[in-house]
Amino acid sequence: MDVKRVSGRKTAKLADVARLARVSAATVSRALTLPHKVKPATAARIRQAVQALGYVAHGAARALASRRTRTIGAVIPTLDNAIFATTTHALQKTLDEAGYTLLLGSHEFDAEVEARVTRALIERGVDGLVLLGTTHHPSVFRMIDTHQIPYVLTWALDASGRHPCVGFDNRAAAIRVTRYLLDLGHREFAVIAGVTAGNERARERLEGVREALAAHGIALAPGSAVEKPFTLAAGREGLREVLRGEQRPTAVICGNDVLAIGALAECHALGLAVPREISLTGFDDMEIAAAVVPGLTTVHFPTAELGAYAAQHLLARLAGEPVETRTELPVALVVRASTAPPPHR
């Protein structure tokens, strides 16, 4: 084949491949997307031409003509929290294996930004959308609706039943760990929660703790529940604050792993033995902290599985396969060996 004659300065296009392979553009297109609908010999010639020219399909043209981009958008709060990074990683990996590419947007818990990046993704023509959490700016659902974009909510379960979702029951997880501590004999509790405004996961965890305590006739004293952003420094600060009350808590439940580790650091600084003098509990991934310091009780969320599952859900929908509209992933209560009953006073 005479490559020189057809390869000019610009990047090769479908017509160039067609000319070199002595077939029509339509045949090349078919060979590329539906290989079985083309004669093997022809397909081979086309493959050679593609190779020779270094042809790479023009996605925009392909998308315009086929009305699909083989692209999935994900909108998450942040990648700075390992928990979301892991989910996103699994998402990307699963999509890639299916020939899809991930478009990423993050908003750092700002609803306006979330609406903007979601719009940007829709404008880019994503075939599907993964949204983190169940509460979103109204315009987000409006856009999804008018563009008829398949989507799935993750990391929380939609109570209304209106949206397809795959996630964890944050409230139930909180109830579970609280009950565990109650069974251990703890009665003086404190909570260092995440900022609940605009974060339903943080809110549900806090509500879960309150609910479980209430069932035992216990209420959190006003100063015993603080809300903090997810940083180590805030965790330390939070621990100091909940310690200011009249009654020292024997158990402190933290809204996530970062807060728990911050609280742990502050306990060390204050010379408080964990868990002998004070029991610390967190959510999400406490592997690192637990590796270094025993005595942390954890509710572990399988975040990678979540990402893979969300991707599969969407891919199945796009393939027209039936899917469950609501999937609850199980979470695990991880009790480290040395988790202790409350100290006697």
Next chain:
Amino acid sequence: MDVKRVSGRKTAKLADVARLARVSAATVSRALTLPHKVKPATAARIRQAVQALGYVAHGAARALASRRTRTIGAVIPTLDNAIFATTTHALQKTLDEAGYTLLLGSHEFDAEVEARVTRALIERGVDGLVLLGTTHHPSVFRMIDTHQIPYVLTWALDASGRHPCVGFDNRAAAIRVTRYLLDLGHREFAVIAGVTAGNERARERLEGVREALAAHGIALAPGSAVEKPFTLAAGREGLREVLRGEQRPTAVICGNDVLAIGALAECHALGLAVPREISLTGFDDMEIAAAVVPGLTTVHFPTAELGAYAAQHLLARLAGEPVETRTELPVALVVRASTAPPPHR
């Protein structure tokens, strides 16, 4: 304006907006992309029509006609390592603020996969590409070259000077921390490195340590340098292995934060006091470990800054502005208060 007459079941397109605003499609297009080239009154009518119809531009069509997607691709090893997640997060944020969307690909240190996802991104028409590291599959550079895609390598510095890059000098960082330990009086060293095959950052760090030691006439004994994947379990295992030698090391340098924390956990399990009996050093982000356990020396890499810088570099190139073709970001040697000299024997 009579919305009903023009809004059918399908999503609105440019022509619909044009009809409703009583102008031509060309004018709407201009109003959307070059607002100053259109009369304010007209622009206002168009804005209203866009609002009324909930019009969202069709990215593929736009890309096909304008030959740009306002999309940047990033290819990273994994998001499961916080260090890359942070960089990616900053990248996405900076791009979003400039009206660009991030397409993400990851490969988990597999060169074949890297080539595949890079191709996928190019096929999606990314206007620019961020690649992590300086060594890549030849086909990656070939594709970038034939498609004339602006790109920047990150997290390492290209020695050949052939590629634009912004990153850290991993070797220099390793030399620096090793010298620090030497100055402290340490003479018995061990290294728990990352897997160097296919990972030049891990390799450079290991070489840096070797180089600094060699300058003092010290060579690592065969069993004193092990390579491990970046997991906590591997870090623990690595520590046990380097302890098997005849001479117990007084200083163990770990290839990254995860390995260091794993090693730290194992020290605890073995009843070895850190840093009194053995000094532990890591790279990347040791904030969490340091919050829980003092005594770790760290080389800190400003990973978020790297992501933001890489984005800005690319955006400047796309805007036709001049950029430095090689930028080295400074790293910080973080010495925790209790880092100790080697024990006397």
Next chain:
DNA sequence: TTGTAAGCGTTATCAC
């Protein structure tokens, strides 16, 4: 099995 040709929804180049 392969070819022809009509779009897909924008942008860009001209006129006006």
Next chain:
DNA sequence: GTGATAACGCTTACAA
């Protein structure tokens, strides 16, 4: 300042 109109590169009936 605004309006026709021809690309942009591919997919997909429909024909052959």
